[in-house]
Amino acid sequence: MSSPRVLLGVAGGIAAYKSAELLRRLTESGHSVRVLPTAAALEFVGAATFEALSGQPVHTGVFADVPSVQHVRLGHEAELVVVAPATADLLARATHGRADDLLTASLLTARCPVLFAPAMHTEMWEHPATVANVEVLRSRGVVVMDPASGRLTGKDTGPGRLPEPSEIADLARLLLERRDALPRDLEGKRVVVSAGGTREALDPVRYLGNRSSGRQGYALATVAAQRGAQVTLVAGHTADLHDPAAVDVVRVGSALELRDAMHAAAKGADAIVMAAAVADFRPVSLVGHKIKKGAGDPDPLVLTTNPDILVELVGARPAGQVVVGFAAETGDATGDALHHGRAKLARKGCDLLVVNAVGDGKAFEVPDNGGWLLGADGSEKELAIGSKALLASHVWDAVAGRL
Ligand code: C5P
Numbered sequence: 163m164s165s166p167r168v169l170l171g172v173a174g175g176i177a178a179y180k181s182a183e184l185l186r187r188l189t190e191s192g193h194s195v196r197v198l199p200t201a202a203a204l205e206f207v208g209a210a211t212f213e214a215l216s217g218q219p220v221h222t223g224v225f226a227d228v229p230s231v232q233h234v235r236l237g238h239e240a241e242l243v244v245v246a247p248a249t250a251d252l253l254a255r256a257t258h259g260r261a262d263d264l265l266t267a268s269l270l271t272a273r274c275p276v277l278f279a280p281a282m283h284t285e286m287w288e289h290p291a292t293v294a295n296v297e298v299l300r301s302r303g304v305v306v307m308d309p310a311s312g313r314l315t316g317k318d319t320g321p322g323r324l325p326e327p328s329e330i331a332d333l334a335r336l337l338l339e340r341r342d343a344l345p346r347d348l349e350g351k352r353v354v355v356s357a358g359g360t361r362e363a364l365d366p367v368r369y370l371g372n373r374s375s376g377r378q379g380y381a382l383a384t385v386a387a388q389r390g391a392q393v394t395l396v397a398g399h400t401a402d403l404h405d406p407a408a409v410d411v412v413r414v415g416s417a418l419e420l421r422d423a424m425h426a427a428a429k430g431a432d433a434i435v436m437a438a439a440v441a442d443f444r445p446v447s448l449v450g451h452k453i454k455k456g457a458g459d460p461d462p463l464v465l466t467t468n469p470d471i472l473v474e475l476v477g478a479r480p481a482g483q484v485v486v487g488f489a490a491e492t493g494d495a496t497g498d499a500l501h502h503g504r505a506k507l508a509r510k511g512c513d514l515l516v517v518n519a520v521g522d523g524k525a526f527e528v529p530d531n532g533g534w535l536l537g538a539d540g541s542e543k544e545l546a547i548g549s550k551a552l553l554a555s556h557v558w559d560a561v562a563g564r565l
Contacts, residue, residue, distance in 0.1 A: 165192050165193055165194040166192075166193050166194070166241045166242065166338055167193070167194050167196070167239055167240050167241050167242075168188055168193045168194070168195045168196075168240065168241065168242045168243070168244060168334065169195075169196050169197075169198055169236060169237070169240045169242070169243045169244070169268055169272070170184065170185055170188065170195050170196070170197045170198065170216075170244050170245075170246070171198045171199075171200075171243060171244065171245035171246075171248075171252070171265040171268075171269070172197060172198070172199040172200065172203040172207070172212070172245070172246065172247070173199075173200050173202065173203055173245065173247055173248055173249040173251065173252035173265075174199075174200050174201070174202020174203045174204075174205060174206065174249060174251075175203075175206070175247045175249045175281050175282060175324075176206060176281075176315050177246075177247040177281035177323075177324035178199070178203045178206040178207050178247060179206060179207055180246070180247070180324055180327055181197075181203075181207065181212075181246055181247065181327075182207060182211055182212070182215060183327040184244070184246055184327040184330055184331060185197060185212065185215045185216060186215055187327055187328065187331040188244075188331060188334065189215065189216065189217075191331070191335065194218075195216045195218070196216065196218045196236060197212040197213075197215075197216050197218070197220050198220075198221075198222070198236070198264050198265040198268060199212060199220065199222055199265070200222060200252065200263055200265055201222045201223075201263065202249075202251075203222075204222065221264055222263055222264055222265075223263055223264060224261070224263065224264055224267050226264070232264060233261070233264055233267035233268065233271070234267075234271050236264070236268045236271075237267070237268040237269070237270065237271025237272035237273075238271055238272075238273075240268070240272050240274050241274050241338060242274050242275050242276075242277070242334060242337055242338055243268065243269060243272050243274060243275075243276045243277070244276075244277045244279070244330065244334050245265070245269075245276070245277070245278045245279065246277075246278075246279035246281075246324065246327075246330050247279060247280065247281035247282075247324045248278040248279060248280045248281070248306070249280075249281065249282055250280075250282045250286040250287070250289070250291075250292050252265075252266075252278075253278065253280065253292060253295045253296065253299065253306070254291065254292075254295050256269050256278075256295075256299060256304075257295040257298050257299055274341075275305065275337040275338075275341045276304045276305065277304075277305045277307070277330070277333060277334060277337055278299065278304060278305065278306045278307065279307045279309075279324055279325055279330045280296075280306065280307065280309045280322070280324075281309060281322065281323065281324035282309075282322050283314055283315075283318065283320075283322055284314070284318065284320030284321055284322045286322070287309060287321055287322045288321075300346055305333070305337065305344045305388070307325055307330070307333065307388055307407060307408075308321070308387060308388065308407060308408035309321050309322050309323055309324065309325060309407060309408070310323040310324065310325050310326070310405075310407035310408065311323060311407075311408070321408070323407075325406075325407035326404040326407070328404060329384055329404065329406060329407060332381065332384065332549065332551050333384070333388065333551065335549050335551065336385070336549060336551040336552055336555065339548050339549060339552045340548075340552060340555060343385070343551070343552065343555035344385070344388050344389055344555070345389060346389060346390040347389055347390070347558075347562045348386055348389040348390045348391035348558065348562060349389075349390030349391075350390070351390070351391045351392070351432040351433065351565060352391065352392045352393075352394075352430065352431045352432055353386050353391045353392070353393055353394075353431060353432060353433045353434070353435070353561075354393075354394045354395075354396065354424065354427040354428055354431045354433070354434045354435070355379050355382045355383045355386065355393065355394070355395050355396070355434075355435045355437060356379060356395075356396045356397075356398070356420060356424060356435070356436050356437055356438035356440075356471075357374075357376040357378070357379020357380055357382070357383065357395060357396070357397050357398065357400060357437050357438055358374055358375075358376030358379060358397050358398035358399050358400035358438055358439070359371055359372040359373070359374035359376070359398050359399050359400075359438070359439040359441075360372075360398045360399070360414070360415065360416055360417040360419075360420055360438065360439070360440050360441045361398070361399050361415050361416060361441075362416055362417065362441045362443070362444035362445060362468075363415075363416065363445070363448050364445050364448070364449065364453065364462045364463075365448070365449040365450075365451065365452050365453045365462065366450070366451070366452055367452050368452075368453070368462075370441060370443070370444070370445070371399060371441075372439045372441065373439075374398070374399075374400070374438070374439035375400060375401040375403075376397060376398070376399075376400025376401060376403055376438075377400075377401065377403065377550050378437050378488070378531060378550045378553065378554070379395065379397070379400075379435075379437035379438060380395070380397075380400070380403050380406055380550075381549070381550035381551045381553070381554040382435050382437055382554040382557060382558075383395040383406045383409045384406040384407075384409070384551065384554070385551055385554040385555050385558055386554075386558055387406060387407065387408045387409045388407075388408075389558055389562075391432075392410075393406075393408070393409045393410065394409075394410045394412060394427045394431075395409050395410065395411045395412070396412045396414060396420060396423045396424055396427060396438070397411055397412070397413055397414070398413075398414055398415070398420055398438055398439075398440075399415070412427065416441075416444065417440045417441050417444060417468040417469075417471070418444070418468070418469075420438060420440060420471065421468075421469060421471045421474070424436075424471055424475060425474070425475070425478070428475055428478070428479070428483075431483060432482070432483060432484065432565055433483065433484040433485070433486070433561045433565065434475055434479075434483065434484070434485050434486065435486040435488075435557065435561075436471065436472045436475070436485075436486065436487050436488060436512075437488050439490075440468060440471055441468055442467065442468055443465035443466065443467055443468060444465065444466060444468055445462060445463070445464065445465060445466075446464045446465065446466045447460070447464075449462060470510075472485070472487045472510050472512060473510055473511065476510060476511040476512050477511075482565075484513050484514070484561050484564045484565060485512040485513055485514075486512060486513065486514040486515070486516065486557060486560075486561065487506075487507075487510050487512040487514070487515045487516070488515070488516045488518065489502070489503050489506045489507075489515055489516070489517050489518070490518050490520040491503055491506070491517055491518070491519060491520065492519065492520055492521045493519075499517060499518075499519040499520075499533075500517060500534055502517075503515060503517030503533075503534060503536055504536060507536050507538065511538075512538070513537065513538050513564060514535060514536065514537055514538070514557070514560055514561070514564075515535075515536045516533060516534075516535055516536075516545070516553070516557060517533045517534045517535075517536060518531060518532070518533040519532075519533055530547050530548060530549060530550070531545075531547070531548070531549075531550045531553045532545050532546055532547035532548065532553065533545050533553075535556060535557065535560055537560065543556065543560075
């Protein structure tokens with residue numbers, strides 16, 4: 163099987179140094195990557211770095227290796243073009259169909275999905291010229307990510323930071339799995355996603371927790387934000403994940419904290435997705451000091467039931483708000499995972515339920531996921547195993563269709 167061919171365009175901004183990390187991620191996931199830096203990008207990172215990491219030659223101009231007609235061939239052969247960082251200048255040249263270097267010429271000949279990850283100063287990102295260019299590019303089906311907010315080159319902060327290489331790599335994989343996964347159909351919508359596991363404290367040092375990595379919830383937040391939604395991500399304990407670009411992250415610890423944060427964020431939201439693994443039980447009381455062995459402390463494992471936040475959110479929802487739940491199920495003597503999922507959908511009362519078959523290392527702490535998407539209207543869609551971003555894209559399709 164041949165490895166997917168990716169063109170990695172690198173434009174001339176300080177964030178060019180992060181493209182080396184992105185390149186590494188792409189090659190490690192089995193892609194054959196040809197790097198197309200602009201001349202300005204090579205002021206920041208040497209061609210040798212890109213050549214060594216990609217194992218392929220690096221050229222900037224259209225007059226290199228003329229006999230192989232590179233400026234046409236590379237675009238033709240590509241299955242995905244990723245430009246990271248995409249500067250204001252590169253976006254402007256792409257918008258106007260310029261072909262003054264190998265990267266822009268390849269953008270004109272490529273017929274595959276194209277993903278731009280912008281990075282520039284906030285003033286440049288918000289300038290009407292850039293805003294108009296991004297709009298034109300998006301109207302042509304090009305995916306232009308919303309940048310992250312945070313520290314820029316100097317002391318300034320604001321939107322314009324390059325999204326993390328891991329996030330760009332996840333969206334690159336998503337576009338290879340499904341080229342129409344990132345339409346801007348959630349523009350003007352506000353959505354809330356919960357992610358990760360809750361931790362129920364026993365005393366100042368110990369807690370009851372679970373194995374949720376938060377990856378599925380983070381993928382839901384990433385995909386919603388890049389489809390144009392205003393996203394609040396309520397995050398419990400997760401693996402070491404970066405905040406997704408253009409997402410407001412609210413951190414919580416226990417189920418009760420997650421409950422408060424969800425009810426606050428849910429007000430006025432168009433859609434809510436409960437992907438968090440909420441502890442079903444918590445200790446009846448939190449002991450104020452570290453519980454000592456054999457010291458006559460009360461039994462720390464006397465538990466009480468946590469509220470079902472999803473059921474509460476369904477009960478409190480205003481007309482038109484779409485609520486989505488998740489269910490990790492295994493089969494048993496009474497039925498398979500899908501059977502239990504259908505029953506759970508009815509019990510929870512939500513509009514959509516994602517059912518993951520778990521066990522045997524499936525779904526938890528792994529990058530891939532699959533299952534079924536069940537609708538309260540009786541619809542059932544099988545979700546083939548793929549990236550968590552792919553599953554997220556199917557969830558947002560269903561949500562967008564109901565909004
Ligand atoms: O009942 P079960 O835990 O399998 O349901 C899973 C779904 O319910 C998930 O969407 C989860 O986020 C949500 N949930 C909740 N509050 C709880 C337990 C689960 O909102 N206490």
